[in-house]
Amino acid sequence: MYKKLAAVGVTVLLVGALSACSFGDDDKDTSSNNGSKETTSSKSSSNNSSTDSLQNKNFDMSYEDAVSAFKDKHSDADISGVELEKNLGKYVYTVDGISNDNEYEMKFNAETKEQMSDETDKLDQEDAGGVEKENEKLNLDGIKTPKEAMDKAISSQAGDVTSWNIERELDTTYYEVTVKQDNNKYDIKLNAKTLEVLQTEQDD
Structure with a gap:
């Protein structure tokens, strides 16, 4: 019985660890996407004519x-x-x-x-x-x-x-x-x- 409880405990810990990794990856993807959006935005604004125009x-x-x-x-x-x-x-x-x-x-x-x-x-x-x-x-x-x-x-x-x-x-x-x-x-x-x-x- 103790072996079964130990196995269940290990399984719960593994699921928790995987979830944490998954959230970490999502955060990285989000920041990466934000960065690409900012780059696109700055590029488009640089194509605009200047205030002297x-x-x-x-x-x-x-x-x-x-x-x-x-x-x-x-x-x-x-x-x-x-x-x-x-x-x-x-x-x-x-x-x-x-x-x-x-x-x-x-x-x-x-x-x-x-x-x-x-x-x-x-x-x-x-x-x-x-x-x-x-x-x-x-x-x-x-x-x-x-x-x-x-x-x-x-x-x-x-x-x-x-x-x-x-x-x-x-x-x-x-x-x-x-x-x-x-x-x-x-x-x-x-x-x-x-x-x-x-x-x-x-x-x-």
């Missing part, structure tokens, strides 16, 4: 505000180009416009809404009378926002957005987004209404 900045003056301010001054003109870039430490909107007989360029500080300049040039005789205006004026109705264009550009080429502009070529209005990665710069052209990538060029 235009994609991650908000300004008191939107591009619509800049266009409206331009039209308030030059009601006879159509918009022919809009650009946002950092210039001498300031983020600057450049709005270009064209009327039947003149070209205009206005600059605004995107952070303060301050008007920085307003220039007018008379068109050459062959471009006057609305000829050049028909070729250059933009149709901004229904286009995507600059943020959407920047997000699309970054999805096709990782990096920091340093500038964007809206222009027209033939009948296509497009965004050109400049992305910098390390020492390389890429100009990505996107259809302004569909965000289809039209062209990607690497600057020399």
Whole structure:
């Protein structure tokens, strides 16, 4: 009888020891999984653009505000180009416009809404009378926002957005987004209404 009790006692001790080992293994697996999750998380965050990227900045003056301010001054003109870039430490909107007989360029500080300049040039005789205006004026109705264009550009080429502009070529209005990665710069052209990538060029 004593032998039976001893055998039962040994069996209980073995089961307890195995259970303890099992729990220890589970703890190791859990910490290992946590470690791999942290590594994945840090890797994905390192792929994001930096805080210097235009994609991650908000300004008191939107591009619509800049266009409206331009039209308030030059009601006879159509918009022919809009650009946002950092210039001498300031983020600057450049709005270009064209009327039947003149070209205009206005600059605004995107952070303060301050008007920085307003220039007018008379068109050459062959471009006057609305000829050049028909070729250059933009149709901004229904286009995507600059943020959407920047997000699309970054999805096709990782990096920091340093500038964007809206222009027209033939009948296509497009965004050109400049992305910098390390020492390389890429100009990505996107259809302004569909965000289809039209062209990607690497600057020399």
